[in-house]
Amino acid sequence: MKLIAFDADDTLWVNEPNYVNVKDKLCELLSHHIDKKTLSHRFYDAQIRNLRLFGYGAKSFILSMIETAIELTDGRITGHEIQQIIDVGRQLLDFPIDVLDGIPDVLDTLSQQFDLMVLTKGDLFDQESKIARSGLAHYFKHVEIVSEKNEQAYRGILKRYNVQPSEFVMIGNSLKSDILPVVHIGGRAIHIPYSVTWEHERVSEEHLVGKSFTTLESARELIDLLTKMTTTDVL
Missing domain, CATH: 3.40.50.1000 (HAD superfamily/HAD-like)
Incomplete structure (x- = not known):
């Protein structure tokens, strides 16, 4: 060798449990817009679609969260809610190892x-x-x-x-x-x-x-x- x-x-x-935790928080934030099962499926589709453009990692994950939220609310999501998603996703950039x-x-x-x-x-x-x-x-x-x-x-x-x-x-x-x-x-x-x-x-x-x-x-x-x-x- x-x-x-x-x-x-x-x-x-x-690593992965941190991403699961953030996705669960996304589901909570959008629970008044869409059910968890539908959101999970659409979010996964967005992640896979975006791999070619943004690759793997926290930033790609956050962009996919925002895109999914906009799509599933037909653009009705507020700027405040998007900021909440960004704040939740930012946890993936500095979580304790x-x-x-x-x-x-x-x-x-x-x-x-x-x-x-x-x-x-x-x-x-x-x-x-x-x-x-x-x-x-x-x-x-x-x-x-x-x-x-x-x-x-x-x-x-x-x-x-x-x-x-x-x-x-x-x-x-x-x-x-x-x-x-x-x-x-x-x-x-x-x-x-x-x-x-x-x-x-x-x-x-x-x-x-x-x-x-x-x-x-x-x-x-x-x-x-x-x-x-x-x-x-x-x-």
């Missing part, structure tokens, strides 16, 4: 043996801010923030660092972004599921058939697994 990469959101620290259990100990141990990378997707400013606020930045030799995590993105990063897929390990919670693209290019992947997964990141069982990767219950299991990988091909 030449390079071990960690996803950031919901792998190193809690809740590092997941065992992560500091694991990174402290692994960083003494391997070159570690944070490999995350989303808004550059947003992700850089979370990395800085996490207090974990010093464990990582490299940081890569990309607009999308697909096969092309992974190949480009490996080429830039002169690392072969077989020498690369990706660790993350998202099967769609962290695991399958790496498996497809011949890399090794370790899946650590998180309790909350955004709908866009979910993968059906049929897409996992024949795919070889390792699943762990906790980051604390990484040290033993990666130590074994230095002498045996366990993945």
